Amino acid sequence: VIVEKIEAMLGPEARPLAGRHILVTAGPTHEPIDPVRFIANRSSGKQGYAIAEAAEALGACVTLVSGPTDLAAPPGVRRLNVETAEEMLAAVENALPADAAIFAAAVADWRVAENPSAKLKKSGGAPTLALTENPDILKTIAAREDRPALVVGFAAETGDAAAKGQEKRRSKGCDWIVANDVSPESGVFGSDENDVTLVTGESAEDWPRMRKAEVARRLMTRIAEALEGRPYLPTRAGHGA
Amino acid sequence: VIVEKIEAMLGPEARPLAGRHILVTAGPTHEPIDPVRFIANRSSGKQGYAIAEAAEALGACVTLVSGPTDLAAPPGVRRLNVETAEEMLAAVENALPADAAIFAAAVADWRVAENPSAKLKKSGGAPTLALTENPDILKTIAAREDRPALVVGFAAETGDAAAKGQEKRRSKGCDWIVANDVSPESGVFGSDENDVTLVTGESAEDWPRMRKAEVARRLMTRIAEALEGRPYLPTRAGHGA
Known part of the structure; x- marks a missing residue:
């Protein structure tokens, strides 16, 4: 925090993202089964929140679209709370344009096809839940004509992060992938540490566990470098950019 | 808190549960779909934690079997953390004998029949989740020969709490039911307030929202009255009773 404060006092060179709008998603999504039950996942939101905080520290105007977490919004960050994948996509689309978007949320791949307005009764017997595919937020945004100059996805995989990250980068049409190992043995879900591989174009860098x-x-510093020299977004009311 | 401290100084009369072992369950359960996804519910655990705290304040030795919550264990309460309904039942059985048991947890009625050890792949298409019935903790404990003298269940219902509470009391074989309205309009899930009906035997009392x-x-004071004059459990190591 002291280092960030000193950086902030050093002027524009230390705030390379000043005038940029950075969009970050974080946390899990909750997909309702009925009014009291839902499908969740073990994402804590910590990585996405840390990215939003780091972007703010480098001078950006930050929008954080967050699924349900216990985390406090980082100071100076605009947080939009959502529950489901569909709500998250709508919030992201509303928050555009942005110079860069980092999709760190663990969005549910599927939602329950039908969710009744009354609590399912136990007496009705054990139900079968038919799931249906959720919108693919990363792919949808990466394909837009007004997409951010840099679209960064996360790939939560078990094993061979670099290869799976490359494959995901191609299939989603995004620029970079931060691939991380979420196998239970890695213990990164919910932890304060992460073990990632940054896939940019054809190269992949294994970062040490940190x-x-x-x-x-590190990621936001790399993003600031990648945005250097690019034109700024037209100023729009409400973004402060 | 001040009232409780004064009561604590007033001696044995103000600690009517001294020498009693009270078992409380609280929170939701999480039922795994795969290593990262699970089925959850909107229980915050607040009501069960408050009951454990109140029992401790009245002098009891308290075991709190808790599903995943963000709440701190009340001071002086022995907390056992569990995730699933099956783990909760095992922890409750291990914690017996008890003078009274209050089952305030929102236990999942169902779990996923099969959960794979690897994360389900999106490329596999939207799956169908076959659910299967979880053990009924309240009914199982109420039917045991060494059951607590007083077994209290919670009924989270939408509408007509008294009638549904009576029906649940009979079908579960428990002594009392605390019935509460969990319809979304009531707003009690996650809230600091509750709106309950206490069903004891044939009578039902509507309590004001508080x-x-x-x-x-109030509930623990009623339980202390009901236990008055009953023989104490044989002293067992580890319970402090």
Whole structure:
């Protein structure tokens, strides 16, 4: 925090994202089964929140679209709370344009096809839940004509992060992938540390295991470098950019 | 808190549960779909935690079997953390004998019949989740020969709490039911207030809407009265009773 404060006092060179709008998603989504039950996942939101905080520290105007988490919004960050994948996509689309978007949320791949307005009764017997595919937020945004200059996805995989990250980068049409190992043995879900591989174009860098805050700072520094020299977004009311 | 401290100084009369072992369950359960996804529910655990705290304040030795919540264990309460309904039942059985048991947890009625050890792949298409019935913790404990003298269940219902509470009391074989309205309009899930009907034997009392801590104090005072004059459990190592 002291380092960030000193950086902030050093002027524009230390705030390379000043005038940029950075969009970040974080956390899990909750997909309702009925009014009291839902499908969730073990994402804590810590990595996405750390990225939002790091982007703000580098001078960006940050919009954080967050699924349900216990985390406090980082100071100076505009947080939009959502529950489901469909709500998250709508919030992201509303928040555009952005210079870069980092999709760190663990969005549910599927939702329950039908969810009744009354609680399912136990007496009705054990139900079968038919799931249906959720919108693919990363792919949808990467395909837009007004897409951010840099679209970064996360790939939560078990094993061979670099290869799976490359494959995901191609199939989603995004620019970079931060691939991480979420096998139970890695213990990164819910942890303060992460073990990632950054896939940019054809190359992949294995980063050493480090704190999520440090992953966030490194990633945002790389994003600031990639945005250097690019034109700024037209100023729009409400973004402060 | 001040009232409780004064009560604690007033001696044995103010600690009517001294020498009693009270078992409380609280929170939701999480039922795994795969290593990262699970089925959850909107229980916050606040009512069960308040009950454990109130029992401790009245002098009891308290075991709190808790599903995943963000709540801190009340001071002086022995907390056992569990995730699934099956783990909760095992923890409750291990914690017996008890003078009274209050089952405030929102236990999942169903779990996923099969859960794979690897994360389900999106490329596999939207799956169908076959659910299967979980053990009924309340009914199982109420039917045991060494059951607590007083077994209290919770009924989370939408509408007509008294009638549904009576029906649940009979079908579960428990002594009392605390019935509450969990329809979304009531807003009690996650809230600090509750709106309950206490069903004891053939009578039902509608309590006014009040804070969950106050519901807990009233309920534990009633339980202390009901236990008055009953023989104490044989002293067992580890329970402090």
